[in-house]
Amino acid sequence: MQASSIFNGYIGSHLCYHLGKSGIFDLFNDAEKIDIKTLTDNKNNEQKSSLFKSLIDYSLKFGLFEQDQHEKLSLTTLGKDLKKNVGFFTWAVGGYGDFIKNFTSINPDNGESFYSMVDGGDVALGSRQANRAFMWDTVVAEFDQQDIKNIVDLGSGNAGALINVCKVFDGVNGIGIDISSKAIVEANENILNNDMQQRITVHNQNVLDAIDDPALGEKFDQVDTVMSFMMMHDLFNAQDPVKVLRKLRTTFPNANTFFIADTFLSDEQQLDADTPIFSYGFEYVHHFMNIKLFNKEDYEQYFVEAGFEITKVKYLNVPNTYLYVLK
Template sequence: MSIHAGNGKHGHSAADIFNSAVAATAIGAAWELGGFEQLHQRGVLDIEDFAAGNDLDPAATTAMFRALASVGVVIRESGKVLPGPGFDDAYRSKALFYWLCQGSWELFARMPALLRNENRTGAFHRRDQQAISRASREANTEFFDPLFWRAMATVGSSFSTVADLGSGSGERLIKLVQEYPGARGIGLDISAATIEMSTAEVTRRGLAESISFLRADVRELRPRPEFAEVELLTCFMMGHDLWPKADAVRSLRLLRELFPNVKRFLLGDTVRTVDLPDDGIPVFTLGFETGHALMGVYLPTADEWGDVFDQSGWNRVNTHTSDALAGTVVFELV
């Protein structure tokens, strides 16, 4: 297993494909249940003790680790589990497998129905949003944070207030106000439950005076006095929700109007890849792009984003790209 694509020109056996599909679900399960973390920290796991300690069925637990062993993620020896040759890659990518299997499996299982135009009206698909949220938090830390802090190195401390669009758990704002003492944070999110959760979290950490949250749809924002204080604007992992193109242009123009004193806008997202050979697609890309096609959500390319910036009054001064996850990008705008 590799985070980058291997050579698939000669194909794979049906057994390899089938076993990999089962193992993909087991990666997410082992992460959620704590098995991956125990292997990462201790380097060994006793299956019987792990099952008993977590009130798990012993036979089913053994089957989960057998699935992982079938693709080299772990090695089973006399009732114990050790990291296999593919463990490090799988551990780093665990949130991507969780997104696919625990968060989006129903979407892919219904592919035959979702391809039919007669079924593509209204709320025609479902995903496990709690699992998607957990996967997104971990993926954000693993893949987006390095790009974000690279971009922040150019921003420095030249801001007093930051607004995070689609703030989710509030973790980005928490890290920012901790890194830049005296800064204030405003989080905007469409979900009332998410706002409640993030508000409770900043209160628990003693940051309620520094960070506040507002329930709002980024696509339909209304003016607020505190927006004029914002000098740094961030938006991660939801930019594609602003599309199609005409809507994205309108939304970004609106942001320019509502946040008139912004000095930097950091927009991070996963863009649609181009010119990748079918036998050279890296981890996550195929699932992300296929999943959004099934949902009817358009994914723009980096060049298409550039057209939107030009038409909406934003100037791109830098583009930070990831070597670890294809299509992952942070646009630095002024």
């Protein structure tokens, strides 16, 4: 790798993030070609038209789009790859961008914290985008083999996973728990927009506080399925991992199945051109936030010690990321 590739990659990462946040990438979900004029001829918002034109211009320079003689855009091979992976850019640039830029200047004596520099909404959105692109078909196939009526999502983010579960499986109700107030605001908007307010409720709490909240005890008693995607490492840093898992078992006494997915510590020792997307970013931010990551074997040991039976282990098409189905 060279300095130029790292620098240009930094600029390109932000460009990819904005193509995702602006909705431009989503326009290619149902069409192979997009008319440039539909993006830039916004009579009611000249600033937005100018912004879209600039994004298109630089996407062409970066080789993400191709333009034909009729001023129609299509995604290049690189553009298609970035669109598929946009969740990782949302996570890194939007979710952890301020932290990555500012963590060396944090002064705990002034009440500053790492978490204040993390955008929980974009972390949740990026995780959900990556989930849909790489993991969700595998997860749904496993859900389909269970008899699910009431499910809780620990670290529910913007409620995207709960909404999808309730859409796919009639009669399922969901509860979401997330520490990010921004993610919960977005979750409530998504629930309303999808007409799921009678089936899904979300709570803005730390998961470890929520499982000790007597006000939620009656709801938790009805839960038959627990899922947690990409946050178990946070709980394992807050308390002893085996203690956390045993607490989950007693908090949800009627839960038959636990779906636990997380990203584990990689075995790679040095970054090179073949290093897969996400791995080093995930490890980088957690290292500087003083959050310990664990090996796959660690999780398996904790599950067994906590009294769970591991019935399935599924690779989720993201480096070092697996789904465990526990009984």
